[in-house]
Amino acid sequence: MDFDALSIFIVIGKSIAVYVFIVLAIRLFGKKELAQLSVMDLVFILLISNSVQNAMVGADNSLIGGLAAATGLFLINYLFKWVLQSFPSVGHAIQGRAMMLIYRGNVLEENLNKSMLTNDELHAVVREHGVEKIEEVDLAVLEVDGSISVMSKEYAHRTIRKRKAHKAVTKSN
Numbered sequence: 001m002d003f004d005a006l007s008i009f010i011v012i013g014k015s016i017a018v019y020v021f022i023v024l025a026i027r028l029f030g031k032k033e034l035a036q037l038s039v040m041d042l043v044f045i046l047l048i049s050n051s052v053q054n055a056m057v058g059a060d061n062s063l064i065g066g067l068a069a070a071t072g073l074f075l076i077n078y079l080f081k082w083v084l085q086s087f088p089s090v091g092h093a094i095q096g097r098a099m100m101l102i103y104r105g106n107v108l109e110e111n112l113n114k115s116m117l118t119n120d121e122l123h124a125v126v127r128e129h130g131v132e133k134i135e136e137v138d139l140a141v142l143e144v145d146g147s148i149s150v151m152s153k154e155y156a157h158r159t160i161r162k163r164k165a166h167k168a169v170t171k172s173n
Contacts, residue, residue: 008068015056015072022048023080027094095144102126102140102150115142126150 056072057065084091099111101122112122123134129150131137139151 008064011057011060011065011068012072012075014058015069016076018052018056019073019076022052023094027096098144099142100139101142101148102134102137104139105135105137107134111142117142 056069080094084094099115100108101111101115101117102108107119107122112119122140125148126134126137126140129148129152131150131152137150137152138154139149141149143149
C-alpha cells in the first residue's frame with residue numbers, strides 16, 4: 001500500500017479516537033481495576049482490542065500502518081497521563097477515587113456494588129490479607145490503582161494486594 005503523510009495522520013487520528021472512546025466506555029460502563037480482572041474481563045479486553053483494530057488501521061496491515069497506529073496510541077496515552085497529573089480534578093473524573101469497602105467490620109454495600117465486586121470476592125481479598133473474618137477488618141479500601149488496602153488489629157496491621165497472583169505486601173506501623 002502506498003503511504004503519504006495524510007494517510008499516516010488519518011491512522012494516527014483514528015487510533016486516538018478509538019483510545020479515547022475505549023477509556024470513556026470503560027469508565028462509564030463500570031470498570032474493574034486491573035488488580036481485579038477476572039478471566040471474563042480479560043477475554044472482554046482482548047476481544048475489544050481485536051474488534052477496534054480495523055477501525056484504527058482499516059484494511060492496512062502494513063508495518064507503517066501499525067507503527068502509525070502505535071504512534072497515535074503512545075501520543076494520546078502520554079497526553080492523558082500529563083492531563084491527569086496536571087489537573088487532579090480531571091484525574092478524579094477519569095480514574096475515580098479511592099472507595100471504602102469495609103469500615104470497622106461492616107461491609108459498605110453501596111460502595112461494594114459501585115465497585116462491582118461481589119461479597120465472595122471481598123471475602124477472598126480479606127482472607128488473602130491474612131484476616132479470617134470481615135468483622136476483624138478495621139478498614140478496607142479499593143484504591144484508584146486497583147489495589148485493595150486492608151487494615152486490621154486497630155489499624156496496626158496494613159496490607160495492600162497489588163494483583164491476585166502476587167503476595168500481599170505487609171507493613172507494620
